[in-house]
Amino acid sequence: MKSCRYGAAMLASLLLAASSAPAAPPPAETFFSDPDIGEALLSPSGKRLALTSAKGAKRVGLVVLDLAPGNQITRVVQSTSSDVVNVRWVNEDRLVFSLTDLGEASGSHRQAPGLFAVNADGSRMRMLVRRTSNFITTDGSNTDALRWNHRLMMIPDPRAGETNEQILLAEMGQVQGAYVESPVWLNVSTGSTRAYTAAAPSNSFHWVVDNHGDVRATLTMQKDRVQAHWLPPGKTGWVQLFDTPVLEQPFQPVGVADDGSLYVTHVPKESPYRVLTRYDSQAGAPIDPPLVRAPGFDFNGQLIQEGGVVLGVRTTADSEATVWLDERMKRFQAQVDKLLPGKLNSIGCRRCGQPDMIAVVRSYNDHDPGKLWLYQGQPAEGENRWRALGRVREAVEPAQMSGLDMQTIKARDGRELPVWVTRPDNAKGPLPAVVLVHGGPWMRGVAWEWNSWAQFLASRGYVVIEPEFRGSTGYGEAHYRAGFKQWGQAMQDDVTDALRWAQQQGLASDKACIMGASYGGYATLMGLAKDPDLYRCGVAWVAVSDLELLVQGAWWVPDDGSLARRLTLPELVGDAKQDAAMLAANSPVKLAARMKAPLLLAYGEEDQRVPLTHGKRMRDALVAAGHPPEWLTYPGEAHGFTKFDNRIDFAHRVEAFLARHLPPTAP
Template identity: 55%
Template sequence: MTRLMCYATLALSLLGASAQAAPPPAALFFRAPDIAEAVLSPSGRQLAFTTARDAGRVGLVVLDLDSGKATRAAQYSAADVIQVQWVNEQRLVYSVLDVSAGSASADGYPGLFAIDADGTDMLPLVQRDGSRGGELGWRKLKALHPNHGLLRVPAQRDGEAADEVLMVRNDGALTPLWLNTRTGDTRPVPGDVPENAVRLMPDSRGELRAALTLRGGRLAALWRAPGRGDWQRLYEIGEFDRPPFQIEGFDDQGQLFVSHHPGDGAAAVLSRYDFERRAPEPKPLLVTPGFDFEGDVVVDSHGAALGVQFVTDAESTHWFHPALKALQKEADTPLPERVNRIQCRRCGQPDMVALVLSYSDHDPGQLWLYRAQPQGGSRWSQAGRVRNDVRPADMAAMYFERITARDGADLPVWVTRRADADGPLPAVVLVHGGPWVRGGVWSWRAEAQFLASRGYVVIEPEFRGSLGFGEAHYRAGFKQWGQAMQNDVADALKWAQAEGIASDKACIAGASYGGYSALMGLVNDPGLYRCGAAWLAVTDLELLLKGPRWVNDDTGRKMRKFRMPEMIGDLDKDAAMIVANSPVKQAARIQAPLLLAYGEADRRVPLVHGERLQKAMREAGQEPTWVTYRSEGHGFAALRNRVDFAQRLEAFLAQHLK
């Protein structure tokens, strides 16, 4: 949100704030939400949601909105339910993960299951792992191999009750097939499927409409118009070349929506595709100044495009349909200064039903139900809260700024800070991972809120190389690890100090690339930071770029050969730069206290990165604080580990900043 909008939010928070004897416990921020997913049935008469409330594990609950009866349809003692979708008014599909076992286990095959809304007739459709017993109830020879994934659940129209979903088998080539969720039987998809497909994109009815193919180092985008059997080539480029546009969505009538950069270095816009000109239409459909278009086309059960949900600093929706525009206004009026995301059924009809997720920086979210034809009383009713134990008045405000970096470049920055704080606060500069991703969106975010609750102002820069802020900002990060990218991080803190937001007490922290940046911050700017915390951190650029055979990581060979030399550095041509910007090679320059944490099963940044830096620092006479988690990969998933690390980080920061 803009700073002006945030001031209104801050004022409201101050009115409702109460003095806190102690900050909330760490578990409040990191435990599973009370409502993780919520999906309306095709008719809008039932609501399926996932929750761990009163059960320990995340299960599936179905609520009949007419009677108010709730049924716990699926609940396991050793697995958590995720990715719930309605197949029809009676049948649902979902997957499962064992989150408590750690992220290494959660990276496995989640499987696919079907069940009726009343909790009966559960059928495993895709194997979760090699087992065929236990409470997940494999039926011998019926469940498909884990190389099958769910591609699309077709939209259900009035009077329909189809039980099939569209799957895709990946055995070196992509093969779509229809799967019956009641019998487990499969049948082939009629019509031609492009050879060498690496991505298949169906419409709302499950008909293949677009595809990406890869052959001989050439990437092609294909399109098949409604009612046609032949495929039309939209473009063909080198595998690692920049595509002329990205396919963002389409409707069942054959409108294709694409995002593209209208000029060199410009931010991406959304346009319709002109098939006669074989290019995006000259006049964009949606422009988000200062931000790349990032969003989804909303299509109803009849395959009509209703609007576009997109993100700038915060999420918003541009509706095409007048009834949805009116509903958005009706939701926004009593719930101002919030994001109100609409999910509708029978959209725009006299008996429309909608579920609104309303959230803000202070509030993880409330669910509101809208029924155009209620049985009695108001059309609006509250359906639940995402996190019941989070008090919005106790949470911090998050706002977005654009500042100027030392070389004159635009630098987006997020600030999270308690509303009742007075004057400059000790700062935690929290650097996002990736690095080629977007770091933040205006919302309630557990990590930043936890740190703010401990009395810190959290500074999160969208340093050059981050996505979402224009092509020029992204490409300015190429070959700038530890250099201009790192200067952006330092400049964000210096700006916050000059503005009186942050004091001269600061630590730098982050995970993955963010952990790398935390280490290089201590190397490059020792006078700026009193301490650093790096978890899952890259420490050795040569190891990252070279990837010796004995290192068990998941970085692909093509990525190392074709992309990393351009984006990070060439092992031969940039050898001096790589050494100068590898924390393990500069370990003697890290003099501030350092907390290092790793997942022992991490395949993105293997544990050896941390072990090498620990050894180098020990040899330099500077022992870091060290912690590892046996069951974790590239991220801490188990609640016990998330809370343990948060508490260690809290104690570490308090020791050096308070």
């Protein structure tokens, strides 16, 4: 028999080797699972806190925490087949919420149950809006529930001496192919409805109401034009504020206060960026100077009100920011930021600024999805003012995450171009790059916070480049309009310029792949066709591939784009007839012969935003060109993969695909 013994020196060297081996990156579930804490809302008095969470269960449920001494926790709603979302307090004892199936594919024909009301102790659960024909409430009846085409608009503040039992719904319909909405009141205890009796212009699709639910402004559509109407304080007649084409609206009404002030956003003549201000009824125009501006960024946010009083404004610049107009809340925000440094601290409160204020703070940054803290201005005897409630994603270790930075670079034509870079903190030298292109494209891609896809890719050893190419919103009107009719052209050049800049800066190596969804998928396909030597591979999912099909449609391909084709796509993308040559020159299905790099192409089989036909045509064109893609479809999914198993499966496939064609640097 042969024996083997290790000396102390040998054992020490083996232990040292083991300790220096790189740790495995976090699994995909860390990045793409549902959060441990979703919503957190204080009751009107601040004595209770409603939370949504799936901890200890297979579905997201509703939990109510009593903030009085003893901190009793009640699991109010826990379904075995549905998840709780969009929770709101109606009064101190009753809540409304929606049930949906987060585990079901996004395009499934089996719809979620609908809108419900329940007491804070879990009793008297009642269906208010029905989205299936066979769902039965706990009392065995759902015959009086409203049809699926009702959505929650707002919950009013109670009148003096009253307990609120009413919520305001919007009944959705169509007029001449355009969506319109009609308000209706619903009692959450009895299920009874009453008509909204206040006169308002017809064909309204957007309502601005005060904190009691009285309509004060509305947007309507007539003959493919948008009109804004306002009901001035103390008046009974509506005033039309403008009548314009859809893309030429001079301002947007966003809120109204109890003092009658109408708040609007607009782009002033002397500034390229959208600001928030009040509307001047005498001058018939937005007031100058604005109430809130974010230099370098468009205003994008909402009013923070309590009891009809505007306390502040929450908006997004490079990150979320809160502008408090109330001096007491300004001081409290400063105290919180000092207590929780290096974090963005978002405050929700009751009796805001008062000595007995109750507040919930979400404290987060680019490495950390966040932690919730409870503040009680006058805590019970023996309790601290501050208490930790829990982490948003317990599996995420902030020390394992990567930093996110925004740079402003010059595109080839001199236009300023925002570019976001996610890069492992301990990285040295250039890394293989993944260019991640956002969808839309008329939206903003990134803000300074924890982002699942970018963090997942960075954890695998890549530097992630995310350009806010022209056409993106949030960076000024000129930047947005510079993207008109530039699909595959200047918009695509911006994507290329962002990668070349990162390579010149030593952040990215000469090895890169490109990926994205929807428009980002289109940009992926065009990147492989337009710059075939720049990318080693591409990943495109739910991707637009045929511009003619996008702007013109086909009767045999069902989709949801008919209204956009009539009102916006001719100007944003191109006219099917007048711009036919330009559209053909920038349509990926016609450029398959140029695409040499390996491609992962994935679609949802029930997508009506970008129908599966786009994918099939692209796949067939690549096969004919001798470059078949790696083809993947998910049954039941629509424009995005929402089922948990599909999210994780797709992440694993992307990781393996990139590892084959773009070997990562060890994270």
